[in-house]
Amino acid sequence: MNDEQTFADTIAKDQRVEPRDWMPEAYRRTMIRQVAQHAHSEIIGMQPEGEWITRAPSLRRKAILLAKVQDEAGHGLYLYSAAETLGADRGDLTRRLIEGRQKYSSIFNYPTLSFADVGVIGWLVDGAAICNQVPLCRSSYGPYGRAMIRICKEESFHQRQGYELLMTMMGGTPAQREMVQDAVDRWWWPSLMMFGPPDDQSPNSAQSMAWKIKRHSNDELRQRFVDMSVPQAEALGVTLPDPELSWNAERGHYDFGTPDWDELKRVISGDGPCNAQRIAHRRKADEDGAWVREAAAAHAARKAGTRS
Amino acid sequence: MSFDDAYEALTDHADDSRWAYGTGFADPLAGVDTAVPDGADRAELAAYCLMLGDDALIMSHRLQQWVTRLPELEDELAIANIALDLLGQARLLFARAAEVEGAGRDEDAYAFLRAEGEFRNVRLTERADADFAHLVARLLAFATWRLALLDRLTASADPVLAAVAAKGVKEVTYHRDYAAQWVVRLGDGTGLSHERMQAATDAVTPLLAELFVPHETELRLVRAGVAVDPAATREEFDDVWARVLAAATLRPFPPAASAGEAPAEAGPEAGPAGGLEAGADGGLDGGLGAGPARGLDGGLGAGPAGGLGAGLGAGLGAGLGAGADAGAGGRHGVHTAAMAEILAELQGVARSVPGGVW
Numbered sequence: 001m002n003d004e005q006t007f008a009d010t011i012a013k014d015q016r017v018e019p020r021d022w023m024p025e026a027y028r029r030t031m032i033r034q035v036a037q038h039a040h041s042e043i044i045g046m047q048p049e050g051e052w053i054t055r056a057p058s059l060r061r062k063a064i065l066l067a068k069v070q071d072e073a074g075h076g077l078y079l080y081s082a083a084e085t086l087g088a089d090r091g092d093l094t095r096r097l098i099e100g101r102q103k104y105s106s107i108f109n110y111p112t113l114s115f116a117d118v119g120v121i122g123w124l125v126d127g128a129a130i131c132n133q134v135p136l137c138r139s140s141y142g143p144y145g146r147a148m149i150r151i152c153k154e155e156s157f158h159q160r161q162g163y164e165l166l167m168t169m170m171g172g173t174p175a176q177r178e179m180v181q182d183a184v185d186r187w188w189w190p191s192l193m194m195f196g197p198p199d200d201q202s203p204n205s206a207q208s209m210a211w212k213i214k215r216h217s218n219d220e221l222r223q224r225f226v227d228m229s230v231p232q233a234e235a236l237g238v239t240l241p242d243p244e245l246s247w248n249a250e251r252g253h254y255d256f257g258t259p260d261w262d263e264l265k266r267v268i269s270g271d272g273p274c275n276a277q278r279i280a281h282r283r284k285a286d287e288d289g290a291w292v293r294e295a296a297a298a299h300a301a302r303k304a305g306t307r308s
Numbered sequence: 309m310s311f312d313d314a315y316e317a318l319t320d321h322a323d324d325s326r327w328a329y330g331t332g333f334a335d336p337l338a339g340v341d342t343a344v345p346d347g348a349d350r351a352e353l354a355a356y357c358l359m360l361g362d363d364a365l366i367m368s369h370r371l372q373q374w375v376t377r378l379p380e381l382e383d384e385l386a387i388a389n390i391a392l393d394l395l396g397q398a399r400l401l402f403a404r405a406a407e408v409e410g411a412g413r414d415e416d417a418y419a420f421l422r423a424e425g426e427f428r429n430v431r432l433t434e435r436a437d438a439d440f441a442h443l444v445a446r447l448l449a450f451a452t453w454r455l456a457l458l459d460r461l462t463a464s465a466d467p468v469l470a471a472v473a474a475k476g477v478k479e480v481t482y483h484r485d486y487a488a489q490w491v492v493r494l495g496d497g498t499g500l501s502h503e504r505m506q507a508a509t510d511a512v513t514p515l516l517a518e519l520f521v522p523h524e525t526e527l528r529l530v531r532a533g534v535a536v537d538p539a540a541t542r543e544e545f546d547d548v549w550a551r552v553l554a555a556a557t558l559r560p561f562p563p564a565a566s567a568g569e570a571p572a573e574a575g576p577e578a579g580p581a582g583g584l585e586a587g588a589d590g591g592l593d594g595g596l597g598a599g600p601a602r603g604l605d606g607g608l609g610a611g612p613a614g615g616l617g618a619g620l621g622a623g624l625g626a627g628l629g630a631g632a633d634a635g636a637g638g639r640h641g642v643h644t645a646a647m648a649e650i651l652a653e654l655q656g657v658a659r660s661v662p663g664g665v666w
């Protein structure tokens with residue numbers, strides 16, 4: 001069998017492609033893009049919640065949130081490492097991010113306006129991420145699939161923590177219940193957009209499904225997310241801001257309204273509420289840290305020189 | 309897949325505790341003997357727990373402010389980890405204070421409802437870091453001091469303090485090692501990093517004297533076998549500080565402080581060559597990580613560094629003596645202007661929702 005046949009065979013048998021295996025250049029490029037964008041999303045995703053660590057209103061919530069944001073840094077680190085197995089370089093990927101040449105999840109371009117947002121991000125945003133990511137545990141690219149297994153475990157932990165915060169707040173004062181409802185109103189539609197454009201407008205999907213680096217279509221996953229979230233919203237005592245939301249017994253699914261796809265396009269193309277702020281923050285951290293990284297490299301080189 | 313079940317389990321409330329970090333218990337001191345030792349005043353023991361708890365809480369707050377701003381992802385993980393450790397120490401100490409005080413306050417009442425003058429943290433913890441060099445200089449100073457304190461506190465007559473200290477020693481040993489590694493890398497890195505690291509350790513020096521001045525409450529609890537006299541940590545602190553800075557090719561204290569004192573001038577000439585080589589090369593890698601005090605003895609170069617450390621320690625002491633203003637520090641509730649900003653951020657949300665449950 002030649003390389004191409006071996007690769008096709010591996011995919012057909014649902015086995016993993018490993019770093020040293022031959023793979024088509026387009027597959028490699030697509031994987032680097034997918035893994036890097038996921039890594040960027042973890043790192044940019046630290047910001048909206050990270051803003052609330054110092055302001056968390058109880059020490060227990062502070063510890064939970066700090067641990068969560070630390071997990072996100074850890075996920076970013078794993079994922080950049082997975083991208084490096086494909087020949088990418090972490091520093092180069094970071095430059096692509098801060099120069100706007102690679103994307104991250106558009107959800108993080110929305111602002112966090114109250115502490116209830118921390119809970120809603122856990123419940124809805126991490127929930128949507130889980131729906132997206134669980135199938136990726138079976139990604140045909142080995143290092144990515146294995147990284148996703150651990151990441152999904154931690155994500156479901158975060159989701160549960162977020163939901164538990166909301167439950168607690170809903171049992172609190174009327175002002176707290178209003179905070180929760182307000183946060184749900186603001187995050188529901190952006191969460192639905194996390195699954196990407198509708199299937200008939202998703203250009204890369206067909207090839208990714210064929211390569212088994214994507215397993216379900218955007219619309220399938222979105223439906224699944226809605227079906228899971230509605231009973232949870234009821235248990236919580238909040239309403240979801242969609243008048244068209246209703247159970248369809250015939251389909252066995254909830255019907256729901258159409259997200260504002262123009263808004264998604266605007267946010268993806270850089271015109272969301274916080275795009276500039278998120279990138280500026282990441283760029284500043286990178287620039288402020290340059291002298292530190294240079295010093296560490298100089299010190300390591302000097303020590304290596306002394307020892308040889 | 310099994311994760312789908314985790315998702316669906318969201319509306320199953322049977323066991324919330326396993327889902328939220330640090331919440332798998334109702335009583336954080338469960339399993340520890342909580343009797344108040346003979347000869348210790350309850351109010352003073354509570355006050356002492358708050359002193360050590362406030363140090364950890366405020367230092368943790370400053371570290372939390374660095375999250376998403378660090379030079380590398382590895383440092384994001386490390387600093388968040390250190391901040392979490394210190395937050396955990398604060399919570400245990402507040403739990404002990406609450407129990408001993410018996411006034412119905414809890415950890416959140418201490419953190420969010422006290423006024424600035426009621427906080428007892430040393431002022432070193434309040435300082436905002438101008439850059440990463442300031443962060444690691446301040447962390448090295450704080451962790452070195454706290455490790456020396458906690459190491460001695462493991463012998464406390466108060467069983468809770470002894471247990472909290474035993475846990476803390478393991479954590480803070482790592483904090484000190486992390487900070488020391490960075491001080492050495494930056495001091496012995498590029499010309500620019502050397503300059504910044506030197507400016508940072510110089511800036512921290514005036515804040516050190518306060519660490520070794522005991523409060524009267526501490527002294528009374530020392531006599532009851534409960535507390536550690538911070539003055540007793542001075543020698544270890546000076547030794548570690550001098551050794552790390554020597555390995556980092558840094559002056560251990562600002563030139564101004566050395567003006568009248570011979571040891572200060574003698575230090576860098578006495579044995580930097582031997583001391584630095586040993587330190588920079590073999591020393592810190594294996595040394596600081598091993599454990600409090602003992603690790604250093606084994607790790608950093610023996611003869612020259614020891615002599616250097618002693619010499620610089622004496623100079624450091626002389627330099628610090630002038631700046632020490634006992635009786636007007638954080639242990640007495642007297643803080644720097646930075647403290648008001650910290651408390652506004654720390655307490656703002658909690659205070660804005662009266663009766664809120666989180």
